[in-house]
Amino acid sequence: MSTENTKNVCEDQVYAQVFKSHSKTVFNYIYYKFGNEEKARDAVQEAFLKLWENCAKVAPEKAKSYLYTVANNLSLNVIKAEKVRLKYADKALKNTHETPEFVLEEKEFKVKLDHALNSLPENQRTTFLLNRIDKKKYKEIAEIEGVSVKAIEKRMHLALKTLRSKIDGI
Amino acid sequence: MQDNYLAKWLNNELTEKELAEFKTSSEYNSYQQIIDAANTLEAPEFNSEEVFSGLKNRQLLTETKVVQLQPFKKFMRVAAAAFILLFAGYYYVNTLGEKVATEYAQKQEITLPDNSEVILNADSEITYSKKNWSSERKINLNGEAYFKVAKGKKFSVETDAGKVSVLGTQFHVENRENIFEVYCYEGLVSVSYEGKETKLPAGSSFVVIDGNIISYTLETASFPSWIKDESSFKSMPFKFVLAEFERQHNIEVATENVNLTKLFTGSFSNTNLDLALKSISIPSGIKFKLEDKKVLFYAEKAE
DSSP: GGGGTTTTTTSHHHHHHHHHHHHHHHHHHHHHHEEEHHHHHHHHHHHHOOOOOOTSSSOOOHHHHHHHHHHHHHHHHHHHOOOOOOOEEEEHHHOOOOHHHHHHHHHHHHHHHHHHHHHHHHHHHHHHHHHTTOOOOOHHHHHHSSSHHHHHHHHHHHHHHHHHHHTTOO | OHHHHHHHTTTSSSSSSHHHHHHSSTOOOOOOOHHHHHHHHOOOOOHHHHHOOOOOOOOHHHHHHHHHHHHHHHHHHHHHHHHHHHHHHHHHHHHEEEEEEOOOOOOOOOOOOOOOOOOOOOHHHSEEEEETTTTTTEEEEEEEEEOOOSSSOOEEEOOSEEEEEEEEEOEEEEEEEEOOOOOEESEEEEEEETTTTEEEETTTEEEEEEEEEOOOOOOOOSSSSGGEEEEEEEEEEEEHHHHHHHHHHOOOEEESSTTTTSSEEEEEESSSSOOOOOOHHHHHHEEEEETTTEEEEOSSSOO
């Protein structure tokens, strides 16, 4: 983004670049929070449309946090939280030759994990998934959520603790 | 174990000792299992190109709304500007009205809407409004003209120097650089000069040369001599005579050792250049040299 400092988000090229680098994560962020794919897609569109309308007022380096804030605010008003449904890549299963018992166990474990993820507080789930799926560093998640890195570490720690307690039935 | 050690563990930020301790704990296997499973998780599909093109369409829609309004606004602006221009143009043409001008060595007769006559001498210009003529007989003059005014309402001639008003008469007005002349040939003419009004009966004149007012009576003429293609002067400084000569013959005049303030009484022809040159030079005791469109008047000895 540093090379775009002199540019304006109103320029088609800059705008397209901002979309390319952030749209997917904005989508995931909203999805992890509310679990509604369609609404998350709408939120991405709305957020980017708002960015376009205000392109002259938003500096390129501020575009990222602007997008997350707008998408989140829009979603809070319209989205009723639903269950988050995530897919598991099956490559892990193919690569190993496990016993049928083990495969079954693993399947059961994933069902438990899904349940546990859905029962997490929204901010812990979002942090956990942004870190695990989107490979976002704590610092980046802190920027998105507008909190300190320490707070994100806390959420991550608590997320893991809660997941384990739910799965192990403790 | 430090705060948020689970977060630190995922970020490889635990010390070796902490890591060893954590690995021996009973929860370690559970956490490792959760992380292994979580690492195979995938978010729902997001076709960014599709969303982007949808976004572009919506941008176009919002932009179209703006565009729809603009042509009308633009049209109104153009229409308003055109209307103002037309109106101003109409007004301008109506008030300024007619304009008649003569070049050097040219003379022109104009008949006004009420059959009053104007004869314009060389290098002169009049403007008047044809449309408003019946309500106000007014002419702006720059130069020299002879007027034969039909009887009727007040007839006025406005110049930079002064204003001449009459009812029905024949008169001559000259307004050139440093000279303002009014000759009345018939009836009564009122001359307003520098706020002072002077009544001019038939056969008299009002002349201002270089700011000095001179008035005297005419002899026999019933119209200015230039109407008959002759320029006459009575006690006129020589420079004005030469200026008139330039205008009538469209010629460039230069002088050498000639006293330009000396008064000249006499006349010269406006059609015959040779005769005119003699009429000017002989009585004044000077000589001339004619060369194409230039003439030099000179005295052999300094006066």
